[in-house]
Amino acid sequence: MPELLRIRDLNAWYGESHVLHGVDMAVNEGEVVTLLGRNGAGRTTTLKSILGLVDKRRGSIQLDGSEVINRPTHRIARQGLLGYCPEERGIFSRLNVDENLNLPPRLSRHGMPVEEIYAMFPNLAERRRSLGTQLSGGEQQMLAMARILRTGARLLLLDEITEGLAPVIVKTLGETIQQIKQRGLTIVLVEQNFHFAAPLADRHYIMEHGRVAEVVEAADVEAKEAHIKRLLSV
Amino acid sequence: MHLNVILAQTMLGLSAGVFYAMLSLGLAIIFGLLNVINFAHGALYMLGAFVALIGYSYIGPWLGYDDFHLGFWWALIVAPVVVGCFGMLIERFMLRRLYQFDHIYGLLLTFGIALILQGLMSRYFNVSGTAYGGQPDSLSGIVNLGFMYFPTYRLFAIVVSIIVCVVTWFVIERTSLGAVLRAGVENPRLVEAFGINVPRLITLTFGFGVGLAALAGVLAAPIYSVSPLMGANLIITVFAVVVIGGMGSIGGAIVTGLALGLVQGLTQALYPPASETVIFFIMVIVLLIRPAGLFGKDTAS
Numbered sequence A: 001m002p003e004l005l006r007i008r009d010l011n012a013w014y015g016e017s018h019v020l021h022g023v024d025m026a027v028n029e030g031e032v033v034t035l036l037g038r039n040g041a042g043r044t045t046t047l048k049s050i051l052g053l054v055d056k057r058r059g060s061i062q063l064d065g066s067e068v069i070n071r072p073t074h075r076i077a078r079q080g081l082l083g084y085c086p087e088e089r090g091i092f093s094r095l096n097v098d099e100n101l102n103l104p105p106r107l108s109r110h111g112m113p114v115e116e117i118y119a120m121f122p123n124l125a126e127r128r129r130s131l132g133t134q135l136s137g138g139e140q141q142m143l144a145m146a147r148i149l150r151t152g153a154r155l156l157l158l159d160e161i162t163e164g165l166a167p168v169i170v171k172t173l174g175e176t177i178q179q180i181k182q183r184g185l186t187i188v189l190v191e192q193n194f195h196f197a198a199p200l201a202d203r204h205y206i207m208e209h210g211r212v213a214e215v216v217e218a219a220d221v222e223a224k225e226a227h228i229k230r231l232l233s234v
Numbered sequence B: 001m002h003l004n005v006i007l008a009q010t011m012l013g014l015s016a017g018v019f020y021a022m023l024s025l026g027l028a029i030i031f032g033l034l035n036v037i038n039f040a041h042g043a044l045y046m047l048g049a050f051v052a053l054i055g056y057s058y059i060g061p062w063l064g065y066d067d068f069h070l071g072f073w074w075a076l077i078v079a080p081v082v083v084g085c086f087g088m089l090i091e092r093f094m095l096r097r098l099y100q101f102d103h104i105y106g107l108l109l110t111f112g113i114a115l116i117l118q119g120l121m122s123r124y125f126n127v128s129g130t131a132y133g134g135q136p137d138s139l140s141g142i143v144n145l146g147f148m149y150f151p152t153y154r155l156f157a158i159v160v161s162i163i164v165c166v167v168t169w170f171v172i173e174r175t176s177l178g179a180v181l182r183a184g185v186e187n188p189r190l191v192e193a194f195g196i197n198v199p200r201l202i203t204l205t206f207g208f209g210v211g212l213a214a215l216a217g218v219l220a221a222p223i224y225s226v227s228p229l230m231g232a233n234l235i236i237t238v239f240a241v242v243v244i245g246g247m248g249s250i251g252g253a254i255v256t257g258l259a260l261g262l263v264q265g266l267t268q269a270l271y272p273p274a275s276e277t278v279i280f281f282i283m284v285i286v287l288l289i290r291p292a293g294l295f296g297k298d299t300a301s
Protein backbone atom coordinates (compact mmCIF):
# COMPACT_ATOMS: atom_id res chain seq x y z
CA MET A 1 0.00 0.00 0.00
CA PRO A 2 1.44 3.40 -0.92
CA GLU A 3 2.59 5.62 1.88
CA LEU A 4 0.40 8.74 1.96
CA LEU A 5 2.02 10.54 4.85
CA ARG A 6 5.53 10.27 6.22
CA ILE A 7 6.77 12.56 8.96
CA ARG A 8 10.43 12.56 9.99
CA ASP A 9 12.03 14.45 12.85
CA LEU A 10 9.30 17.08 12.93
CA ASN A 11 9.95 20.07 15.17
CA ALA A 12 7.43 22.86 15.59
CA TRP A 13 7.25 26.20 17.36
CA TYR A 14 4.57 28.65 18.46
CA GLY A 15 6.46 31.92 18.61
CA GLU A 16 9.49 31.15 20.76
CA SER A 17 8.02 28.09 22.38
CA HIS A 18 9.35 24.82 21.00
CA VAL A 19 6.46 22.34 21.11
CA LEU A 20 7.32 19.33 18.92
CA HIS A 21 10.70 17.69 19.38
CA GLY A 22 11.25 15.23 16.58
CA VAL A 23 7.98 13.47 15.73
CA ASP A 24 8.18 10.46 13.41
CA MET A 25 5.18 8.69 11.95
CA ALA A 26 3.89 7.12 8.75
CA VAL A 27 0.43 6.43 7.38
CA ASN A 28 -0.35 4.16 4.46
CA GLU A 29 -3.29 4.59 2.15
CA GLY A 30 -6.51 3.21 3.63
CA GLU A 31 -5.24 3.11 7.20
CA VAL A 32 -6.79 4.65 10.28
CA VAL A 33 -4.09 5.82 12.63
CA THR A 34 -4.55 7.55 15.98
CA LEU A 35 -2.53 10.09 17.85
CA LEU A 36 -3.17 9.46 21.53
CA GLY A 37 -1.81 11.28 24.51
CA ARG A 38 -2.54 13.48 27.45
CA ASN A 39 -3.59 17.07 27.04
CA GLY A 40 -0.68 19.15 25.84
CA ALA A 41 1.23 16.17 24.42
CA GLY A 42 1.42 17.81 21.00
CA ARG A 43 -1.22 15.95 18.99
CA THR A 44 -3.06 19.03 17.74
CA THR A 45 0.24 20.68 16.94
CA THR A 46 1.25 17.66 14.86
CA LEU A 47 -1.87 18.02 12.71
CA LYS A 48 -1.39 21.78 12.44
CA SER A 49 2.22 21.31 11.45
CA ILE A 50 1.21 19.05 8.58
CA LEU A 51 -0.93 21.93 7.29
CA GLY A 52 1.62 24.61 8.03
CA LEU A 53 -0.53 26.27 10.67
CA VAL A 54 2.24 26.67 13.23
CA ASP A 55 4.68 29.57 13.36
CA LYS A 56 7.77 27.56 12.44
CA ARG A 57 8.58 23.94 11.65
CA ARG A 58 11.61 21.85 10.76
CA GLY A 59 12.08 18.28 9.61
CA SER A 60 10.31 16.48 6.81
CA ILE A 61 6.67 16.02 5.90
CA GLN A 62 6.01 14.00 2.78
CA LEU A 63 2.58 13.69 1.27
CA ASP A 64 2.32 10.94 -1.30
CA GLY A 65 6.09 11.03 -1.71
CA SER A 66 6.62 14.77 -2.14
CA GLU A 67 8.10 17.08 0.44
CA VAL A 68 5.71 19.82 1.56
CA ILE A 69 7.32 21.34 4.63
CA ASN A 70 8.12 24.60 2.86
CA ARG A 71 4.88 24.97 0.93
CA PRO A 72 2.13 27.45 1.78
CA THR A 73 -0.90 26.00 3.57
CA HIS A 74 -3.31 26.12 0.63
CA ARG A 75 -0.88 24.26 -1.64
CA ILE A 76 -0.30 21.56 0.99
CA ALA A 77 -4.04 21.02 1.32
CA ARG A 78 -4.46 20.63 -2.43
CA GLN A 79 -1.35 18.59 -3.00
CA GLY A 80 -2.13 16.12 -0.23
CA LEU A 81 -5.91 16.11 -0.80
CA LEU A 82 -6.24 16.88 2.90
CA GLY A 83 -9.45 17.23 4.85
CA TYR A 84 -8.97 18.99 8.18
CA CYS A 85 -11.41 18.90 11.06
CA PRO A 86 -9.98 21.23 13.72
CA GLU A 87 -10.32 20.67 17.44
CA GLU A 88 -12.56 23.73 17.84
CA ARG A 89 -14.60 22.47 14.84
CA GLY A 90 -14.24 25.70 12.91
CA ILE A 91 -17.85 26.14 11.86
CA PHE A 92 -18.21 29.62 10.39
CA SER A 93 -20.79 31.55 12.36
CA ARG A 94 -21.74 33.93 9.55
CA LEU A 95 -22.35 31.06 7.13
CA ASN A 96 -25.38 28.81 7.16
CA VAL A 97 -25.15 25.02 7.10
CA ASP A 98 -25.31 24.84 3.31
CA GLU A 99 -22.66 27.50 2.91
CA ASN A 100 -20.40 25.87 5.49
CA LEU A 101 -20.79 22.57 3.70
CA ASN A 102 -20.01 24.02 0.29
CA LEU A 103 -17.17 26.29 1.36
CA PRO A 104 -14.15 23.99 0.98
CA PRO A 105 -13.28 23.65 -2.70
CA ARG A 106 -13.38 20.24 -4.36
CA LEU A 107 -9.93 18.69 -4.32
CA SER A 108 -10.65 15.61 -6.43
CA ARG A 109 -13.48 13.96 -8.32
CA HIS A 110 -14.09 11.48 -5.52
CA GLY A 111 -16.06 13.69 -3.16
CA MET A 112 -19.45 12.62 -1.85
CA PRO A 113 -22.43 14.31 -3.47
CA VAL A 114 -24.19 16.77 -1.17
CA GLU A 115 -27.41 14.76 -1.15
CA GLU A 116 -25.55 11.64 -0.07
CA ILE A 117 -23.93 13.61 2.73
CA TYR A 118 -27.27 14.89 3.94
CA ALA A 119 -28.56 11.30 3.88
CA MET A 120 -25.62 10.34 6.08
CA PHE A 121 -26.31 13.24 8.47
CA PRO A 122 -30.09 13.70 8.47
CA ASN A 123 -29.96 16.22 11.34
CA LEU A 124 -28.03 18.59 9.14
CA ALA A 125 -30.46 18.22 6.27
CA GLU A 126 -33.22 19.65 8.45
CA ARG A 127 -31.11 22.68 9.32
CA ARG A 128 -29.67 23.67 5.98
CA ARG A 129 -30.57 27.34 6.42
CA SER A 130 -29.50 27.68 10.06
CA LEU A 131 -26.42 29.72 10.83
CA GLY A 132 -23.39 27.77 12.02
CA THR A 133 -23.62 29.05 15.56
CA GLN A 134 -27.24 27.97 15.98
CA LEU A 135 -26.23 24.32 15.81
CA SER A 136 -25.68 22.09 18.82
CA GLY A 137 -22.18 20.83 19.54
CA GLY A 138 -23.00 17.47 17.98
CA GLU A 139 -24.45 19.05 14.87
CA GLN A 140 -21.41 21.29 14.50
CA GLN A 141 -19.19 18.22 14.68
CA MET A 142 -21.27 16.42 12.06
CA LEU A 143 -21.02 19.46 9.83
CA ALA A 144 -17.27 19.71 10.30
CA MET A 145 -16.99 16.07 9.17
CA ALA A 146 -19.53 16.39 6.37
CA ARG A 147 -17.73 19.41 5.00
CA ILE A 148 -14.52 17.52 4.28
CA LEU A 149 -16.25 14.47 2.85
CA ARG A 150 -17.69 16.62 0.09
CA THR A 151 -14.29 17.78 -1.15
CA GLY A 152 -12.94 14.42 -2.23
CA ALA A 153 -10.15 14.61 0.33
CA ARG A 154 -8.11 11.44 0.55
CA LEU A 155 -6.37 11.96 3.89
CA LEU A 156 -8.54 13.17 6.78
CA LEU A 157 -6.98 14.87 9.80
CA LEU A 158 -9.57 14.68 12.59
CA ASP A 159 -8.87 16.41 15.90
CA GLU A 160 -10.79 15.18 18.97
CA ILE A 161 -14.08 14.77 17.17
CA THR A 162 -15.71 13.11 20.18
CA GLU A 163 -14.72 15.79 22.68
CA GLY A 164 -17.62 16.96 24.81
CA LEU A 165 -20.30 15.01 22.93
CA ALA A 166 -23.04 12.77 24.28
CA PRO A 167 -22.48 8.98 24.08
CA VAL A 168 -25.11 8.46 21.35
CA ILE A 169 -23.42 11.01 19.15
CA VAL A 170 -20.02 9.49 19.83
CA LYS A 171 -21.46 6.16 18.72
CA THR A 172 -22.80 7.68 15.50
CA LEU A 173 -19.41 9.25 14.83
CA GLY A 174 -17.77 5.85 15.30
CA GLU A 175 -20.10 4.40 12.68
CA THR A 176 -19.34 7.30 10.39
CA ILE A 177 -15.60 6.64 10.69
CA GLN A 178 -16.22 2.98 9.82
CA GLN A 179 -18.16 3.98 6.72
CA ILE A 180 -15.49 6.41 5.67
CA LYS A 181 -12.82 3.81 6.15
CA GLN A 182 -14.74 1.35 4.00
CA ARG A 183 -14.70 3.95 1.26
CA GLY A 184 -10.92 3.67 1.32
CA LEU A 185 -10.14 7.03 2.89
CA THR A 186 -7.10 7.40 5.10
CA ILE A 187 -7.54 8.90 8.56
CA VAL A 188 -5.32 10.40 11.23
CA LEU A 189 -7.45 10.56 14.33
CA VAL A 190 -6.41 12.61 17.34
CA GLU A 191 -8.18 11.20 20.38
CA GLN A 192 -8.42 11.38 24.11
CA ASN A 193 -11.02 8.65 24.22
CA PHE A 194 -9.15 5.35 23.86
CA HIS A 195 -12.33 3.25 23.92
CA PHE A 196 -13.59 5.14 20.91
CA ALA A 197 -10.30 4.90 19.04
CA ALA A 198 -9.25 1.33 19.82
CA PRO A 199 -11.72 -0.57 17.60
CA LEU A 200 -11.28 1.85 14.67
CA ALA A 201 -7.53 2.10 14.29
CA ASP A 202 -4.83 0.08 12.60
CA ARG A 203 -2.10 1.68 14.65
CA HIS A 204 -1.72 4.03 17.60
CA TYR A 205 0.96 6.65 18.11
CA ILE A 206 1.12 7.62 21.75
CA MET A 207 2.61 11.06 22.22
CA GLU A 208 4.29 12.59 25.22
CA HIS A 209 6.05 15.95 25.54
CA GLY A 210 6.07 16.62 21.81
CA ARG A 211 7.45 13.20 20.81
CA VAL A 212 6.06 9.82 19.88
CA ALA A 213 6.59 7.79 23.04
CA GLU A 214 5.19 4.51 21.77
CA VAL A 215 3.79 2.94 18.61
CA VAL A 216 1.22 0.19 19.14
CA GLU A 217 -0.19 -1.94 16.32
CA ALA A 218 -3.88 -2.83 16.61
CA ALA A 219 -2.97 -6.50 17.09
CA ASP A 220 -0.90 -5.69 20.18
CA VAL A 221 -3.45 -3.47 21.87
CA GLU A 222 -4.86 -6.18 24.12
CA ALA A 223 -1.49 -7.30 25.35
CA LYS A 224 -0.35 -3.75 26.02
CA GLU A 225 -3.61 -2.30 27.27
CA ALA A 226 -2.45 -1.70 30.84
CA HIS A 227 0.72 0.00 29.58
CA ILE A 228 -1.24 2.21 27.17
CA LYS A 229 -3.67 3.26 29.87
CA ARG A 230 -0.81 4.20 32.11
CA LEU A 231 0.67 6.39 29.38
CA LEU A 232 -2.69 8.09 28.85
CA SER A 233 -3.77 8.51 32.46
CA VAL A 234 -3.36 11.87 34.04
CA MET B 1 -40.98 73.80 7.29
CA HIS B 2 -42.29 73.00 3.86
CA LEU B 3 -42.24 69.32 2.89
CA ASN B 4 -40.66 70.12 -0.46
CA VAL B 5 -37.71 71.75 1.25
CA ILE B 6 -37.19 68.65 3.34
CA LEU B 7 -37.39 66.42 0.28
CA ALA B 8 -34.96 68.66 -1.54
CA GLN B 9 -32.48 68.50 1.32
CA THR B 10 -33.00 64.75 1.42
CA MET B 11 -31.84 64.51 -2.18
CA LEU B 12 -28.84 66.72 -1.51
CA GLY B 13 -28.01 64.70 1.58
CA LEU B 14 -28.32 61.51 -0.41
CA SER B 15 -25.92 62.78 -3.03
CA ALA B 16 -23.29 63.23 -0.33
CA GLY B 17 -24.36 60.04 1.46
CA VAL B 18 -23.69 57.77 -1.52
CA PHE B 19 -20.04 58.81 -1.43
CA TYR B 20 -19.83 58.13 2.28
CA ALA B 21 -21.48 54.77 1.65
CA MET B 22 -19.17 53.69 -1.16
CA LEU B 23 -16.04 54.75 0.70
CA SER B 24 -17.01 53.25 4.04
CA LEU B 25 -18.11 50.06 2.24
CA GLY B 26 -14.62 49.70 0.74
CA LEU B 27 -13.03 50.41 4.10
CA ALA B 28 -15.23 47.80 5.79
CA ILE B 29 -14.43 45.14 3.18
CA ILE B 30 -10.71 45.78 3.49
CA PHE B 31 -10.78 45.92 7.26
CA GLY B 32 -12.72 42.66 7.45
CA LEU B 33 -10.12 40.58 5.68
CA LEU B 34 -6.90 42.51 6.26
CA ASN B 35 -7.55 44.01 9.69
CA VAL B 36 -6.00 47.15 8.30
CA ILE B 37 -7.65 50.54 8.47
CA ASN B 38 -6.77 51.85 5.04
CA PHE B 39 -5.72 55.43 5.60
CA ALA B 40 -4.87 55.69 1.91
CA HIS B 41 -8.54 55.28 1.01
CA GLY B 42 -9.16 58.99 0.54
CA ALA B 43 -6.00 59.39 -1.52
CA LEU B 44 -7.04 56.51 -3.76
CA TYR B 45 -10.47 58.11 -4.18
CA MET B 46 -8.61 61.25 -5.25
CA LEU B 47 -6.47 59.17 -7.59
CA GLY B 48 -9.62 57.77 -9.21
CA ALA B 49 -10.83 61.28 -9.91
CA PHE B 50 -7.43 62.18 -11.32
CA VAL B 51 -7.39 59.17 -13.63
CA ALA B 52 -10.66 60.52 -15.05
CA LEU B 53 -9.29 64.07 -15.27
CA ILE B 54 -5.95 63.07 -16.75
CA GLY B 55 -7.62 60.69 -19.16
CA TYR B 56 -9.93 63.43 -20.37
CA SER B 57 -7.72 66.52 -20.46
CA TYR B 58 -4.04 65.56 -20.29
CA ILE B 59 -3.23 62.18 -21.68
CA GLY B 60 -4.00 63.10 -25.30
CA PRO B 61 -1.63 66.10 -25.39
CA TRP B 62 1.03 64.14 -23.47
CA LEU B 63 0.96 61.45 -26.10
CA GLY B 64 0.80 63.95 -28.94
CA TYR B 65 -2.82 63.31 -29.88
CA ASP B 66 -4.34 66.61 -28.91
CA ASP B 67 -7.92 65.67 -29.59
CA PHE B 68 -7.88 62.35 -27.71
CA HIS B 69 -10.12 62.36 -24.66
CA LEU B 70 -10.77 59.36 -22.45
CA GLY B 71 -14.52 59.76 -22.07
CA PHE B 72 -16.45 59.65 -18.81
CA TRP B 73 -17.96 56.23 -19.51
CA TRP B 74 -14.55 54.75 -20.11
CA ALA B 75 -13.21 56.47 -17.02
CA LEU B 76 -15.87 54.71 -14.95
CA ILE B 77 -14.20 51.43 -15.93
CA VAL B 78 -10.57 52.42 -16.42
CA ALA B 79 -10.07 54.35 -13.17
CA PRO B 80 -11.22 51.56 -10.81
CA VAL B 81 -9.14 49.04 -12.74
CA VAL B 82 -5.99 51.19 -12.77
CA VAL B 83 -6.31 52.24 -9.14
CA GLY B 84 -7.39 48.72 -8.12
CA CYS B 85 -4.23 47.29 -9.72
CA PHE B 86 -2.15 49.95 -8.00
CA GLY B 87 -3.78 48.93 -4.72
CA MET B 88 -3.00 45.27 -5.37
CA LEU B 89 0.66 46.14 -5.89
CA ILE B 90 0.67 48.02 -2.59
CA GLU B 91 -0.88 45.03 -0.85
CA ARG B 92 1.31 42.43 -2.49
CA PHE B 93 4.64 44.16 -2.00
CA MET B 94 4.19 46.32 1.08
CA LEU B 95 1.17 45.57 3.28
CA ARG B 96 1.68 41.83 3.11
CA ARG B 97 5.03 42.14 4.84
CA LEU B 98 3.37 43.79 7.81
CA TYR B 99 0.58 41.33 8.70
CA GLN B 100 2.90 39.49 11.10
CA PHE B 101 3.26 42.68 13.17
CA ASP B 102 0.79 44.84 15.04
CA HIS B 103 -2.04 46.32 12.93
CA ILE B 104 -0.74 49.77 13.69
CA TYR B 105 2.04 49.22 11.13
CA GLY B 106 -0.44 48.67 8.31
CA LEU B 107 -2.23 51.81 9.33
CA LEU B 108 0.99 53.80 9.38
CA LEU B 109 2.02 52.46 5.99
CA THR B 110 -1.27 53.42 4.36
CA PHE B 111 -1.12 56.82 6.04
CA GLY B 112 2.33 57.33 4.56
CA ILE B 113 1.11 56.26 1.14
CA ALA B 114 -1.73 58.78 1.39
CA LEU B 115 0.72 61.58 2.19
CA ILE B 116 3.00 60.59 -0.69
CA LEU B 117 0.15 60.44 -3.19
CA GLN B 118 -1.22 63.80 -2.07
CA GLY B 119 2.24 65.36 -2.13
CA LEU B 120 3.00 64.05 -5.60
CA MET B 121 -0.29 65.20 -7.05
CA SER B 122 0.10 68.60 -5.39
CA ARG B 123 3.36 69.08 -7.23
CA TYR B 124 1.77 68.68 -10.61
CA PHE B 125 -1.81 69.84 -10.16
CA ASN B 126 -3.55 72.85 -8.77
CA VAL B 127 -4.29 72.32 -5.08
CA SER B 128 -7.41 74.45 -5.28
CA GLY B 129 -8.86 72.16 -7.89
CA THR B 130 -9.31 71.63 -11.61
CA ALA B 131 -12.69 71.34 -13.26
CA TYR B 132 -13.44 68.03 -14.94
CA GLY B 133 -14.71 68.67 -18.44
CA GLY B 134 -15.67 65.15 -19.39
CA GLN B 135 -19.22 65.05 -18.08
CA PRO B 136 -21.30 63.60 -20.92
CA ASP B 137 -23.96 65.78 -22.52
CA SER B 138 -26.59 63.13 -21.89
CA LEU B 139 -26.18 63.71 -18.14
CA SER B 140 -26.16 67.50 -18.16
CA GLY B 141 -29.19 69.62 -17.35
CA ILE B 142 -31.78 69.10 -14.67
CA VAL B 143 -34.71 66.77 -14.10
CA ASN B 144 -38.01 67.57 -12.51
CA LEU B 145 -38.53 65.26 -9.54
CA GLY B 146 -41.95 66.72 -8.79
CA PHE B 147 -40.85 68.35 -5.56
CA MET B 148 -37.73 69.96 -6.98
CA TYR B 149 -35.50 70.36 -9.99
CA PHE B 150 -32.43 68.24 -9.51
CA PRO B 151 -29.21 68.07 -11.53
CA THR B 152 -29.41 65.04 -13.83
CA TYR B 153 -25.81 64.14 -13.17
CA ARG B 154 -26.28 64.05 -9.40
CA LEU B 155 -29.29 61.81 -9.80
CA PHE B 156 -27.20 59.56 -12.01
CA ALA B 157 -24.39 59.43 -9.43
CA ILE B 158 -26.87 58.52 -6.68
CA VAL B 159 -28.44 55.74 -8.72
CA VAL B 160 -25.12 54.26 -9.86
CA SER B 161 -23.66 54.36 -6.35
CA ILE B 162 -26.67 52.71 -4.79
CA ILE B 163 -26.68 49.99 -7.43
CA VAL B 164 -22.97 49.36 -6.87
CA CYS B 165 -23.47 49.20 -3.10
CA VAL B 166 -26.44 46.85 -3.32
CA VAL B 167 -24.73 44.53 -5.80
CA THR B 168 -21.61 44.44 -3.63
CA TRP B 169 -23.70 43.67 -0.57
CA PHE B 170 -25.53 40.93 -2.46
CA VAL B 171 -22.36 39.29 -3.74
CA ILE B 172 -20.77 39.28 -0.29
CA GLU B 173 -23.78 38.23 1.75
CA ARG B 174 -25.64 35.96 -0.63
CA THR B 175 -23.29 34.18 -3.04
CA SER B 176 -20.75 31.40 -2.65
CA LEU B 177 -17.95 33.78 -3.62
CA GLY B 178 -19.04 36.03 -0.78
CA ALA B 179 -19.18 33.01 1.54
CA VAL B 180 -15.45 32.52 1.00
CA LEU B 181 -14.88 36.15 1.91
CA ARG B 182 -17.08 35.96 5.02
CA ALA B 183 -15.34 32.76 6.10
CA GLY B 184 -11.97 34.40 5.46
CA VAL B 185 -12.92 37.29 7.70
CA GLU B 186 -13.77 34.86 10.47
CA ASN B 187 -10.96 32.32 10.24
CA PRO B 188 -8.47 32.85 7.41
CA ARG B 189 -6.14 30.06 8.53
CA LEU B 190 -8.86 27.45 8.34
CA VAL B 191 -10.06 28.72 4.97
CA GLU B 192 -6.51 28.35 3.71
CA ALA B 193 -6.31 24.86 5.23
CA PHE B 194 -9.20 23.91 2.95
CA GLY B 195 -7.02 24.71 -0.04
CA ILE B 196 -8.15 28.26 -0.81
CA ASN B 197 -5.40 30.69 -1.77
CA VAL B 198 -6.06 33.21 0.99
CA PRO B 199 -3.10 35.49 0.23
CA ARG B 200 -4.48 35.97 -3.28
CA LEU B 201 -7.99 36.48 -1.90
CA ILE B 202 -6.60 39.24 0.31
CA THR B 203 -4.87 40.93 -2.62
CA LEU B 204 -8.02 40.82 -4.74
CA THR B 205 -10.15 42.07 -1.87
CA PHE B 206 -7.87 45.02 -1.30
CA GLY B 207 -7.92 45.75 -5.02
CA PHE B 208 -11.71 45.63 -5.03
CA GLY B 209 -12.12 47.90 -2.01
CA VAL B 210 -9.70 50.40 -3.48
CA GLY B 211 -11.43 50.13 -6.85
CA LEU B 212 -14.67 51.17 -5.16
CA ALA B 213 -12.91 54.27 -3.85
CA ALA B 214 -11.65 55.08 -7.33
CA LEU B 215 -15.13 54.62 -8.78
CA ALA B 216 -16.46 57.06 -6.20
CA GLY B 217 -13.68 59.44 -7.25
CA VAL B 218 -14.73 59.29 -10.91
CA LEU B 219 -18.36 59.87 -9.96
CA ALA B 220 -17.30 62.83 -7.83
CA ALA B 221 -15.15 64.42 -10.53
CA PRO B 222 -17.98 66.22 -12.41
CA ILE B 223 -19.56 67.40 -9.14
CA TYR B 224 -16.61 68.67 -7.15
CA SER B 225 -13.47 70.07 -8.62
CA VAL B 226 -10.65 67.55 -8.86
CA SER B 227 -7.96 68.40 -6.37
CA PRO B 228 -5.09 66.60 -4.64
CA LEU B 229 -6.73 67.15 -1.26
CA MET B 230 -10.30 66.17 -2.18
CA GLY B 231 -9.84 62.78 -0.55
CA ALA B 232 -8.18 64.08 2.59
CA ASN B 233 -11.16 66.33 3.31
CA LEU B 234 -13.75 63.67 2.60
CA ILE B 235 -12.06 60.78 4.37
CA ILE B 236 -12.22 62.49 7.75
CA THR B 237 -16.01 62.45 7.52
CA VAL B 238 -15.94 58.88 6.18
CA PHE B 239 -13.90 57.70 9.16
CA ALA B 240 -16.51 59.26 11.43
CA VAL B 241 -19.14 57.34 9.45
CA VAL B 242 -17.16 54.13 9.95
CA VAL B 243 -16.84 54.75 13.68
CA ILE B 244 -20.58 55.34 13.91
CA GLY B 245 -21.50 52.28 11.85
CA GLY B 246 -18.92 49.96 13.35
CA MET B 247 -16.40 48.00 11.34
CA GLY B 248 -18.23 44.72 11.52
CA SER B 249 -20.81 44.86 8.83
CA ILE B 250 -21.03 45.39 5.07
CA GLY B 251 -24.70 46.32 5.14
CA GLY B 252 -24.06 48.54 8.15
CA ALA B 253 -21.42 50.54 6.28
CA ILE B 254 -23.83 51.24 3.41
CA VAL B 255 -26.81 52.11 5.58
CA THR B 256 -24.78 54.32 7.91
CA GLY B 257 -23.18 56.16 4.99
CA LEU B 258 -26.52 56.93 3.38
CA ALA B 259 -28.20 57.79 6.67
CA LEU B 260 -25.51 60.22 7.74
CA GLY B 261 -25.60 61.92 4.36
CA LEU B 262 -29.33 62.42 4.94
CA VAL B 263 -28.80 63.70 8.46
CA GLN B 264 -26.25 66.15 7.14
CA GLY B 265 -28.61 67.30 4.37
CA LEU B 266 -31.48 67.83 6.78
CA THR B 267 -29.27 69.68 9.25
CA GLN B 268 -28.31 71.95 6.41
CA ALA B 269 -31.99 72.85 6.07
CA LEU B 270 -32.85 73.05 9.76
CA TYR B 271 -29.76 74.61 11.25
CA PRO B 272 -27.09 75.29 8.63
CA PRO B 273 -24.21 76.14 11.00
CA ALA B 274 -24.28 72.60 12.39
CA SER B 275 -24.21 70.76 9.06
CA GLU B 276 -20.42 70.43 9.05
CA THR B 277 -20.22 69.11 12.59
CA VAL B 278 -23.39 67.08 13.03
CA ILE B 279 -21.71 63.80 11.99
CA PHE B 280 -18.96 64.27 14.55
CA PHE B 281 -21.54 65.13 17.17
CA ILE B 282 -23.35 61.86 16.39
CA MET B 283 -20.03 60.06 16.51
CA VAL B 284 -19.43 61.25 20.07
CA ILE B 285 -22.92 60.17 21.17
CA VAL B 286 -22.55 56.74 19.55
CA LEU B 287 -19.12 56.24 21.08
CA LEU B 288 -20.56 56.97 24.50
CA ILE B 289 -23.50 54.61 24.12
CA ARG B 290 -22.20 51.88 21.80
CA PRO B 291 -18.41 52.01 21.56
CA ALA B 292 -18.35 49.26 18.92
CA GLY B 293 -20.62 51.30 16.62
CA LEU B 294 -24.22 50.78 15.59
CA PHE B 295 -23.57 47.60 13.58
CA GLY B 296 -20.26 46.55 15.11
CA LYS B 297 -19.83 43.50 17.25
CA ASP B 298 -18.58 44.22 20.70
CA THR B 299 -15.44 42.13 20.69
CA ALA B 300 -14.33 43.33 24.10
CA SER B 301 -17.07 41.50 25.95
Ligand SMILES: Nc1ncnc2c1ncn2[C@@H]1O[C@H](COP(=O)(O)OP(=O)(O)O)[C@@H](O)[C@H]1O
Binding pocket: A014, A017, A019, A037, A038, A039, A040, A041, A042, A043, A044, A045, A046
Ligand atom coordinates in the same frame (compact mmCIF):
# COMPACT_ATOMS: atom_id res chain seq x y z
N1 LIG C 1 -1.18 28.67 20.10
C1 LIG C 1 -0.27 28.22 21.00
N2 LIG C 1 0.72 29.02 21.43
C2 LIG C 1 1.63 28.58 22.32
N3 LIG C 1 1.66 27.34 22.81
C3 LIG C 1 0.72 26.48 22.43
C4 LIG C 1 -0.31 26.88 21.48
N4 LIG C 1 -1.11 25.81 21.27
C5 LIG C 1 -0.62 24.82 22.03
N5 LIG C 1 0.47 25.21 22.72
C6 LIG C 1 1.27 24.37 23.64
O1 LIG C 1 1.83 23.32 22.88
C7 LIG C 1 1.80 22.10 23.59
C8 LIG C 1 1.08 21.05 22.76
O2 LIG C 1 -0.28 21.43 22.62
P1 LIG C 1 -1.29 20.63 21.71
O3 LIG C 1 -0.63 20.25 20.45
O4 LIG C 1 -2.52 21.45 21.61
O5 LIG C 1 -1.54 19.33 22.58
P2 LIG C 1 -2.70 18.24 22.49
O6 LIG C 1 -3.49 18.47 21.26
O7 LIG C 1 -1.99 16.94 22.49
O8 LIG C 1 -3.54 18.42 23.72
C9 LIG C 1 1.10 22.42 24.91
O9 LIG C 1 2.11 22.57 25.89
C10 LIG C 1 0.40 23.72 24.68
O10 LIG C 1 0.36 24.47 25.87
Ligand SMILES: [Mg+2]
Binding pocket: A043, A044, A045, A087, A160
Ligand atom coordinates in the same frame (compact mmCIF):
# COMPACT_ATOMS: atom_id res chain seq x y z
MG1 LIG D 1 -5.44 19.02 21.07
